[in-house]
Amino acid sequence: AEDLRNRLPIEAMFTSEHQAVQKIHQHPLPMIHVDAFLYDDDDVDSLCEEGKMSRSYCTECGSYKTASLEFISHSFSLMELKFLYHHVLPDLTGKVVVDVGSRLGAVLFAGYLYSSASQLYGVEMNADFCQLQEIMITKYEFIDRIKVVHADICTQPSLLQKADVVVMNNVFEYFLDRQEQARAWEFIACNVRKRGSLLVTVPSLEESLSKLQVNVQLSQWVEEVQLNYDVYVEKDVDREALEQIHLYKIL
Ligand SMILES: C[S@@+](CC[C@H](N)C(=O)[O-])C[C@H]1O[C@@H](n2cnc3c(N)ncnc32)[C@H](O)[C@@H]1O
Known part of the structure; x- marks a missing residue:
């Protein structure tokens, strides 16, 4: 997993996956792909602390109102x-x-x-x-x-x-x-x-x-x-x- 992490972008998806990328964008609520084989919960916490990932999104830009992002994984953890x-x-x-x-x-x-x-x-x-x-x-x-x-x-x-x-x-x-x-x-x-x-x-x-x-x-x-x-x-x-x-x- 560590080796694969270094060979992939953080969302672990390729631009060649047009349909999958499109489907994630069409989802009614914001959703990000976090590959569970590459990143466990602790890794996600560290990435959030480093500002490289977020567990929530701003529902009204500029306000403090936020909602939790939906996570989807394309691999088994x-x-x-x-x-x-x-x-x-x-x-x-x-x-x-x-x-x-x-x-x-x-x-x-x-x-x-x-x-x-x-x-x-x-x-x-x-x-x-x-x-x-x-x-x-x-x-x-x-x-x-x-x-x-x-x-x-x-x-x-x-x-x-x-x-x-x-x-x-x-x-x-x-x-x-x-x-x-x-x-x-x-x-x-x-x-x-x-x-x-x-x-x-x-x-x-x-x-x-x-x-x-x-x-x-x-x-x-x-x-x-x-x-x-x-x-x-x-x-x-x-x-x-x-x-x-x-x-x-x-x-
Ligand atoms: C959610 S991932 C499953 C990953 C892996 N099996 C695991 O459990 O960690 C689904 C994969 O199926 C591939 N896929 C979708 N339809 C397919 C098809 N008809 N034939 C072969 N691969 C397909 C996609 O490109 C994607 O990489």
Whole structure:
């Protein structure tokens, strides 16, 4: 994370992400992107103290009236990654993991270090992020178990068909228009079909699909596996973030 921080602008987004940048600007209330893998709460506090970031915005310029800014992250935080590999997923020895929309590679790097998965594939449509992941994979010698594919996931049916675990952290909502999102979900539902394989999503499938006109019969495709979100007792644990993580078994 520290290495990646030094290679990216503070908002950790590339100008090549036109659609995502536009969507954040169109949000009704001011919102900033703070990548949770790169910056934890303490880092954000330090950046605010240095005047490089703000948690609030002035609602009436010149007055003392301020409101809290909405934060959005395009990566899992370290805590979420530990929860994912230590408490959500079973032993992954010999298993194939596919992270749909791998971005900085956080799910892949954590999978390399925290699991025994035999192969971890990232599929990312943005070329700049693929290049960044390749640099990290080479530098930290992850090459034997991590592979990044620069592609739209909708061109990768065989990869999805062979996956034992598919991870989908907020993949489409900020990056595709509604029609493209619906098409992509239908493609996922057609190709993530291996019986007994696992699908991890943020937010829940119900929430993602409810906003779209999509032809997916959830009850015939998956069964939700209940998770225990009480595994961490520390008071600075972001339980709300953990509760966004859902696990499904493919029927
Ligand atoms: C929210 S980020 C997820 C990051 C990462 N998986 C994690 O959890 O830390 C979503 C990523 O999905 C990518 N993406 C969106 N639609 C895609 C598609 N159809 N095919 C491949 N990548 C896609 C975006 O470019 C973005 O980098």
